[in-house]
Amino acid sequence: MNLVESKDLMPIEIEVNGQLHHISVEPRRSLADALRHDLATTGVRVGCEHGVCGSCTVLMDGVPVRSCLTLAVQADGQSVRTVESLAEGESLHPIQEAFRQEHGLQCGFCTAGIMLSVSALLEENPDPSDEEIMELLGGHLCRCTGYQQILASVRRAIVEMKS
Ligand code: FES
Ligand code: FES
Incomplete structure:
Protein backbone atom coordinates (compact mmCIF):
# COMPACT_ATOMS: atom_id res chain seq x y z
CA MET A 1 0.00 0.00 0.00
CA ASN A 2 1.30 3.44 -0.83
CA LEU A 3 1.50 5.24 2.51
CA VAL A 4 1.46 8.63 0.79
CA GLU A 5 -2.02 9.31 -0.54
CA SER A 6 -1.97 11.57 -3.56
CA LYS A 7 -4.25 14.01 -1.72
CA ASP A 8 -1.36 14.59 0.72
CA LEU A 9 0.96 15.70 -2.04
CA MET A 10 1.40 19.34 -2.95
CA PRO A 11 2.33 20.41 -6.49
CA ILE A 12 5.28 22.77 -6.71
CA GLU A 13 7.10 24.52 -9.50
CA ILE A 14 10.82 24.82 -8.97
CA GLU A 15 13.64 25.95 -11.20
CA VAL A 16 16.79 23.94 -10.57
CA ASN A 17 19.99 24.99 -12.30
CA GLY A 18 18.00 26.83 -14.95
CA GLN A 19 15.55 24.03 -15.68
CA LEU A 20 11.90 24.28 -14.66
CA HIS A 21 10.35 21.27 -12.89
CA HIS A 22 6.83 20.47 -11.76
CA ILE A 23 6.75 17.88 -9.00
CA SER A 24 4.41 16.86 -6.21
CA VAL A 25 5.81 16.50 -2.70
CA GLU A 26 4.66 15.73 0.80
CA PRO A 27 4.41 18.98 2.76
CA ARG A 28 7.08 17.68 5.16
CA ARG A 29 9.59 16.71 2.45
CA SER A 30 12.87 18.57 2.77
CA LEU A 31 14.29 20.48 -0.15
CA ALA A 32 17.42 18.31 0.17
CA ASP A 33 15.40 15.12 -0.33
CA ALA A 34 13.40 16.63 -3.19
CA LEU A 35 16.59 17.73 -4.94
CA ARG A 36 18.39 14.43 -4.42
CA HIS A 37 15.60 11.90 -4.80
CA ASP A 38 12.97 13.59 -6.97
CA LEU A 39 15.22 15.69 -9.20
CA ALA A 40 18.45 13.64 -9.26
CA THR A 41 20.69 16.55 -8.22
CA THR A 42 22.87 14.29 -6.13
CA GLY A 43 25.61 16.91 -5.76
CA VAL A 44 23.58 18.02 -2.73
CA ARG A 45 25.18 16.33 0.28
CA VAL A 46 23.22 15.50 3.40
CA GLY A 47 25.24 15.19 6.58
CA CYS A 48 23.79 16.12 9.95
CA GLU A 49 20.22 16.79 8.74
CA HIS A 50 19.70 19.41 11.42
CA GLY A 51 21.28 22.57 10.11
CA VAL A 52 24.74 22.31 11.67
CA CYS A 53 27.25 21.00 9.12
CA GLY A 54 26.35 23.11 6.06
CA SER A 55 27.04 20.28 3.61
CA CYS A 56 23.52 20.51 2.17
CA THR A 57 23.81 24.22 1.32
CA VAL A 58 22.21 25.31 -1.95
CA LEU A 59 21.40 28.75 -3.32
CA MET A 60 17.75 29.75 -3.31
CA ASP A 61 17.28 32.90 -5.36
CA GLY A 62 21.01 33.47 -4.88
CA VAL A 63 20.95 33.12 -1.09
CA PRO A 64 22.64 30.16 0.66
CA VAL A 65 20.14 28.00 2.56
CA ARG A 66 20.39 24.73 4.44
CA SER A 67 18.35 22.46 2.21
CA CYS A 68 17.88 19.94 5.05
CA LEU A 69 16.02 22.61 7.04
CA THR A 70 14.12 24.04 4.08
CA LEU A 71 10.90 22.42 3.01
CA ALA A 72 10.50 21.66 -0.66
CA VAL A 73 7.19 23.56 -0.62
CA GLN A 74 9.09 26.68 0.48
CA ALA A 75 10.99 26.49 -2.80
CA ASP A 76 7.77 26.68 -4.80
CA GLY A 77 8.24 29.36 -7.46
CA GLN A 78 11.90 29.83 -6.55
CA SER A 79 15.13 29.37 -8.41
CA VAL A 80 17.57 26.91 -6.83
CA ARG A 81 21.21 26.37 -7.72
CA THR A 82 23.23 23.35 -6.72
CA VAL A 83 26.89 22.54 -7.26
CA GLU A 84 25.96 21.06 -10.65
CA SER A 85 25.40 24.63 -11.89
CA LEU A 86 29.01 25.74 -11.39
CA ALA A 87 30.91 24.00 -14.18
CA GLU A 88 30.19 24.82 -17.80
CA GLY A 89 30.41 21.55 -19.64
CA GLU A 90 33.97 20.30 -19.23
CA SER A 91 35.19 23.66 -17.88
CA LEU A 92 35.38 23.95 -14.13
CA HIS A 93 34.17 27.14 -12.48
S1 FES B 1 22.85 18.28 6.35
FE1 FES B 1 24.01 19.37 7.85
S2 FES B 1 23.23 21.39 7.68
FE2 FES B 1 21.98 20.24 6.36
S1 FES C 1 34.75 16.93 5.22
FE1 FES C 1 36.16 15.91 3.92
S2 FES C 1 36.91 17.51 2.66
FE2 FES C 1 35.68 18.52 4.13
Whole structure:
Protein backbone atom coordinates (compact mmCIF):
# COMPACT_ATOMS: atom_id res chain seq x y z
CA MET A 1 0.00 0.00 0.00
CA ASN A 2 1.30 3.44 -0.83
CA LEU A 3 1.50 5.24 2.51
CA VAL A 4 1.46 8.63 0.79
CA GLU A 5 -2.02 9.31 -0.54
CA SER A 6 -1.97 11.57 -3.56
CA LYS A 7 -4.25 14.01 -1.72
CA ASP A 8 -1.36 14.59 0.72
CA LEU A 9 0.96 15.70 -2.04
CA MET A 10 1.40 19.34 -2.95
CA PRO A 11 2.33 20.41 -6.49
CA ILE A 12 5.28 22.77 -6.71
CA GLU A 13 7.10 24.52 -9.50
CA ILE A 14 10.82 24.82 -8.97
CA GLU A 15 13.64 25.95 -11.20
CA VAL A 16 16.79 23.94 -10.57
CA ASN A 17 19.99 24.99 -12.30
CA GLY A 18 18.00 26.83 -14.95
CA GLN A 19 15.55 24.03 -15.68
CA LEU A 20 11.90 24.28 -14.66
CA HIS A 21 10.35 21.27 -12.89
CA HIS A 22 6.83 20.47 -11.76
CA ILE A 23 6.75 17.88 -9.00
CA SER A 24 4.41 16.86 -6.21
CA VAL A 25 5.81 16.50 -2.70
CA GLU A 26 4.66 15.73 0.80
CA PRO A 27 4.41 18.98 2.76
CA ARG A 28 7.08 17.68 5.16
CA ARG A 29 9.59 16.71 2.45
CA SER A 30 12.87 18.57 2.77
CA LEU A 31 14.29 20.48 -0.15
CA ALA A 32 17.42 18.31 0.17
CA ASP A 33 15.40 15.12 -0.33
CA ALA A 34 13.40 16.63 -3.19
CA LEU A 35 16.59 17.73 -4.94
CA ARG A 36 18.39 14.43 -4.42
CA HIS A 37 15.60 11.90 -4.80
CA ASP A 38 12.97 13.59 -6.97
CA LEU A 39 15.22 15.69 -9.20
CA ALA A 40 18.45 13.64 -9.26
CA THR A 41 20.69 16.55 -8.22
CA THR A 42 22.87 14.29 -6.13
CA GLY A 43 25.61 16.91 -5.76
CA VAL A 44 23.58 18.02 -2.73
CA ARG A 45 25.18 16.33 0.28
CA VAL A 46 23.22 15.50 3.40
CA GLY A 47 25.24 15.19 6.58
CA CYS A 48 23.79 16.12 9.95
CA GLU A 49 20.22 16.79 8.74
CA HIS A 50 19.70 19.41 11.42
CA GLY A 51 21.28 22.57 10.11
CA VAL A 52 24.74 22.31 11.67
CA CYS A 53 27.25 21.00 9.12
CA GLY A 54 26.35 23.11 6.06
CA SER A 55 27.04 20.28 3.61
CA CYS A 56 23.52 20.51 2.17
CA THR A 57 23.81 24.22 1.32
CA VAL A 58 22.21 25.31 -1.95
CA LEU A 59 21.40 28.75 -3.32
CA MET A 60 17.75 29.75 -3.31
CA ASP A 61 17.28 32.90 -5.36
CA GLY A 62 21.01 33.47 -4.88
CA VAL A 63 20.95 33.12 -1.09
CA PRO A 64 22.64 30.16 0.66
CA VAL A 65 20.14 28.00 2.56
CA ARG A 66 20.39 24.73 4.44
CA SER A 67 18.35 22.46 2.21
CA CYS A 68 17.88 19.94 5.05
CA LEU A 69 16.02 22.61 7.04
CA THR A 70 14.12 24.04 4.08
CA LEU A 71 10.90 22.42 3.01
CA ALA A 72 10.50 21.66 -0.66
CA VAL A 73 7.19 23.56 -0.62
CA GLN A 74 9.09 26.68 0.48
CA ALA A 75 10.99 26.49 -2.80
CA ASP A 76 7.77 26.68 -4.80
CA GLY A 77 8.24 29.36 -7.46
CA GLN A 78 11.90 29.83 -6.55
CA SER A 79 15.13 29.37 -8.41
CA VAL A 80 17.57 26.91 -6.83
CA ARG A 81 21.21 26.37 -7.72
CA THR A 82 23.23 23.35 -6.72
CA VAL A 83 26.89 22.54 -7.26
CA GLU A 84 25.96 21.06 -10.65
CA SER A 85 25.40 24.63 -11.89
CA LEU A 86 29.01 25.74 -11.39
CA ALA A 87 30.91 24.00 -14.18
CA GLU A 88 30.19 24.82 -17.80
CA GLY A 89 30.41 21.55 -19.64
CA GLU A 90 33.97 20.30 -19.23
CA SER A 91 35.19 23.66 -17.88
CA LEU A 92 35.38 23.95 -14.13
CA HIS A 93 34.17 27.14 -12.48
CA PRO A 94 37.10 29.24 -11.17
CA ILE A 95 36.07 28.33 -7.61
CA GLN A 96 36.20 24.62 -8.44
CA GLU A 97 39.51 25.04 -10.23
CA ALA A 98 40.94 26.92 -7.24
CA PHE A 99 39.88 24.12 -4.86
CA ARG A 100 41.54 21.63 -7.19
CA GLN A 101 44.76 23.63 -7.41
CA GLU A 102 45.01 24.33 -3.68
CA HIS A 103 43.86 20.89 -2.49
CA GLY A 104 40.86 22.47 -0.81
CA LEU A 105 39.16 19.12 -0.46
CA GLN A 106 39.91 15.60 0.62
CA CYS A 107 36.80 13.43 0.94
CA GLY A 108 34.78 16.23 -0.68
CA PHE A 109 31.66 15.76 1.41
CA CYS A 110 31.60 19.36 2.62
CA THR A 111 32.86 20.85 -0.63
CA ALA A 112 29.69 21.42 -2.66
CA GLY A 113 28.08 23.42 0.13
CA ILE A 114 31.22 25.46 0.75
CA MET A 115 31.68 26.29 -2.92
CA LEU A 116 28.09 27.50 -3.22
CA SER A 117 28.43 29.70 -0.13
CA VAL A 118 31.70 31.06 -1.52
CA SER A 119 30.09 31.82 -4.87
CA ALA A 120 27.28 33.76 -3.14
CA LEU A 121 29.84 35.67 -1.06
CA LEU A 122 31.98 36.59 -4.07
CA GLU A 123 28.93 37.69 -6.02
CA GLU A 124 28.10 40.13 -3.24
CA ASN A 125 31.67 41.05 -2.33
CA PRO A 126 34.36 40.19 -4.91
CA ASP A 127 37.17 41.07 -2.49
CA PRO A 128 36.38 39.73 0.99
CA SER A 129 38.93 39.86 3.81
CA ASP A 130 40.30 36.68 5.40
CA GLU A 131 38.08 37.42 8.41
CA GLU A 132 35.00 37.54 6.20
CA ILE A 133 36.01 34.29 4.50
CA MET A 134 36.62 32.59 7.85
CA GLU A 135 33.27 33.82 9.13
CA LEU A 136 31.62 32.17 6.13
CA LEU A 137 33.62 28.97 6.63
CA GLY A 138 32.48 28.93 10.25
CA GLY A 139 29.09 27.84 8.92
CA HIS A 140 30.55 24.74 7.28
CA LEU A 141 32.06 21.74 9.03
CA CYS A 142 35.03 20.09 7.34
CA ARG A 143 36.55 17.11 9.11
CA CYS A 144 39.42 16.62 6.66
CA THR A 145 41.29 19.71 5.58
CA GLY A 146 41.91 21.82 8.67
CA TYR A 147 40.52 24.78 6.66
CA GLN A 148 43.90 26.23 5.63
CA GLN A 149 43.68 24.78 2.13
CA ILE A 150 40.08 25.92 1.86
CA LEU A 151 41.10 29.45 2.77
CA ALA A 152 43.90 29.27 0.20
CA SER A 153 41.41 28.00 -2.38
CA VAL A 154 39.05 30.89 -1.78
CA ARG A 155 41.93 33.36 -1.98
CA ARG A 156 42.99 31.85 -5.31
CA ALA A 157 39.43 31.96 -6.61
CA ILE A 158 39.23 35.66 -5.72
CA VAL A 159 42.39 36.39 -7.77
CA GLU A 160 41.24 34.25 -10.70
CA MET A 161 37.77 35.77 -10.80
CA LYS A 162 39.18 39.30 -10.77
CA SER A 163 41.49 38.66 -13.71
S1 FES B 1 22.85 18.28 6.35
FE1 FES B 1 21.98 20.24 6.36
S2 FES B 1 23.23 21.39 7.68
FE2 FES B 1 24.01 19.37 7.85
S1 FES C 1 36.91 17.51 2.66
FE1 FES C 1 36.16 15.91 3.92
S2 FES C 1 34.75 16.93 5.22
FE2 FES C 1 35.68 18.52 4.13
